[in-house]
Amino acid sequence: MAISKSKEYTTVTEVSGPLMVVDNVSGVAYGEVVEIKTPSGERRRGQVLEAQTDKAIIQVFEGTHDLDTDTTAVRFTGETMKIPVSVEMLGRVFNGTGTPIDGGPPIIPEKVLDIHGAPINPCAREFPRDFIETGISTIDGMNTLVRGQKLPIFSGAGLPHNELAAQIARQAKVLGKKEEFAVVFVAMGITHEEANFFIRDFERTGALEKAVLFLNLADDPAIERIITPRLGLTTAEYLAFEKDMHILVILTNLTNYCEALREIAAAREEVPGRRGYPGYMYTDLASIYERAGRIKEKKGSITQMPMLTMPDDDITHPIPDLTGYITEGQIVLSREFSRKGIYPPVDVLPCLSRLMQGGIGEGRTREDHADVNDQLYSAYAEGRKLRDLVAVVGEEALTELDRTYLAFSDRFEGEFMNQAIDEDRSIERTLEIAWNLLSMLPESELKRIDPECIKKYHPKYTKA
């Protein structure tokens, strides 16, 4: 089909919400990029959402304001959305559509890549096992992050998820290895203030040189958010799998992304799924999250840390819910602990790291890590259960052992969970604190720990 792709159409028949309909076209491909010239001469970009024999439905990334059905011109490029990539992107800041906004020169591309990428063949995947030390006890000790994992932070409005993410970006390291490490930071609909916080933090710690920033801010067009994470991930894939770097991708805030997705679905009058979000939101989110991982015989890796705010702190809301079904665990922040002044306010009970088992143990962290983690969880859960009970019956009704559990969970929150915003705890230190706390309990209660590990690490024996 030889079709001239340079032809300009001025046959826009309908503009509604983020969408635009062009008639009397021919040879328009599904998913191709269009260039739009507004009546005032401004250029914008869009993408074909539905291609028919003589009609195309287009989503416009930079907003549809000022478009008309008279003089607006549309040119179909015949290409899918692409981004030029290069190692020179490190240290640079781009807007949500990939244009540099730091005043520097445009990127001289080493390669031009399709932003939608392609799924990694499950056969080519290397199972992620390299422990990343974040220096945060609740993560390292109880929800270990490994290279190639996608581990989101479920937060709520007003909780310190930005501080936590910045701390992780600052402190993350793999023990005993000096390797090329970089951060790809993707902002979707966050405020200038939040973006500045990250930029300042990256500048202060010198991390900016090893970071690529894509910023779609709150006052940028919402539809642009659909492509921003894909630009970031395509860059990450290039750096990881062609330039052997270890990439940490921070995506914030997925809630804004999902809102944009809903906006488009509503404009297209699609049949809505739960709470008005489109039925394909799972698939769409998967096309972002699944781009984390490792590949056999490649040095680099992509680790993802998406952040989202749970509307009304509701973990069953479709956004955290679908995310949790795709990602390999979740770190959940809690308002209750934040109010108590605990930082980071990670509520360990609903947290999970699915790849933890492979990343810990002898030769990775320490042989007793898995058992200690199990024991901490069950002891702390027991303490929390008793705390509810005390609220009803009072502490007097409890047994001696129950009171020990109560004391344990108080100290657990104060000593293990709580740490300073610049405190970088080694895994040994984290386990040491854990053992100190566990030693409050009678030894017969440590049922989850291998007796040999108890002999080796229990303070009672190590001090003797």
Next chain:
Amino acid sequence: MTQEGIISRVAGPVISAKNMRGTRMYELVRVGTERLIGEIIGLDEDIATIQVYEETGGVTPGEKVIPTGMPLSVELGPGLLGTIYDGIQRPLDLIKVQMGDFIKRGVEVPALERDKKWDFTPVAKKGETMGPGDILGVVQETKTIEHRILVPPGVAGKVVDISSKGKYTIEQTIAKIKTAEGVKEIQMLQKWPVRIGRPYVKKLDPSIPLITGQRVIDTFFPVAKGGTAAIPGPFGSGKTVVQQLLAKWADADIIVYIGCGERGNEMADVLREFPALEDPKTGEPLMNRTVLIANTSNMPVAARDASVYTGMTLAEYYRDMGYDVALMADSTSRWAEAMREISGRLEEMPGEEGYPAYLASRLADFYERSGRAILHGKDEKVGSISVIGAVSPPGGDFSEPVTQNTLRITKVFWALDADLANKRHFPAINWLQSYSLYVDHVKDWWQKEVGAKWGEMRNEAMRLLQKESELQEIVQLVGPDALPASDQAALDGAKSIREGFLMQNAFHKVDTYCPKEKQYRMLEILLKFNELMYKAIQKGAPIEKIREMPVKDKLARMSTVPDAEYQKQFEEIEKEMAAQFREMEG
């Protein structure tokens, strides 16, 4: 078929094409210049609606659609075991060889290797009259699985030629049968449309348990060979871990594992682990009895729909040889969502929560392809397919349509519970919510094969757990110390069953698989302790003393006693138990 259609509309995975008169529903077509694989899912005059199993970016109206005259089918024959396929049975390892680390589209690779020669041993004799399901010959597919080459459904007559023992490729003719319609040449390679169940003679009642080595499943909520089970649970409750445990340890001959719309790293984990793990029955690598189907969440959504049918057809093929097959689908919710997505693109009238109105009937059709059955063929082979489907209810809310429609069909319900998972009680199967309708069917088997008190013990343990939940409500109001000693003993007893029996550590080398005899003994000992405890309390022994008994520690650690030593050690524990109670009372 020379007629070609023309694409008139492209919207995501669904396209429309005109000039398609003469094509049939569910016919396979090739779409566009890249010959993408698609399937007709609707016909209106000469316009066909087609779901495409690959990415449709770049497909342009005006391009061609070529009908193939065939429904979507799978290839059957030796070489399936140990392979990992995508949703439409393309081997992923070969795709990797052709395309590299990322899956691009338009790839064409045969499902089964064409050049490989297999050792064929004939069973049928020249001149013999044979019908569908009769064994023509056998191929040793892996060390433990003998692949039986059967007369395909619909073929019957006299064998006029059969190849002698030797090496053949799957495309070579190995037998000729003279049927009413003429001589039919038969190869090892056979094909079958995925959406049609393979025939059998008669379904039997499931009465033999599928032993999984998981205590809470085998003893409390057993699934029978040929049965169906559903595992619904919110994220993080351990659905996938349970599914993988069953794939590892279930005593089926063949495992078909469908990763439907799930994580890529999980499939990588299976691929890493299965070849290294040994089948407890045969000592062979688990991979040698497993077929994997991986359609991860970022792979095309239409192929997710196909993947469950592909898996089921492979399972039926091995069942027809007389094997017990277990099929795991993780997760059926993703399949249902794929249906919803396609249905939405077709602008069909939605049912509940946007799912299509045919959701219930599709699920029922799928689960009904399970069962233990007498098969076609002279020797009256019996084979079975057990289906275990994971369900991922949004927000962990079991009232949603996929869970509810699944529960109407399946006979076993393993309810995964986020609270248990948060306490790291795994498997997080809630013992009060779950049920199995096979308990009475498999009771005879357990009592004959393992121990006469199985049914009685199971009821006693369940009664205790039920009692615990009632007492917990009182404890919430008055505290545990206010309860009478006998009730406190009941709480202690239930706790020991919860922690010592129901909980099982999937990552512990011994505890990951618990043989059925060991399960029986463990429960027997735990219940024996409870019985002694009651008696002691009735005689006035203080409960604090019982709690401090040294033997309690050993009871709690019974699950990790190695399989070779447990009989001896358990006997000692019983003796210690009796002695310590005597001492206390004495």
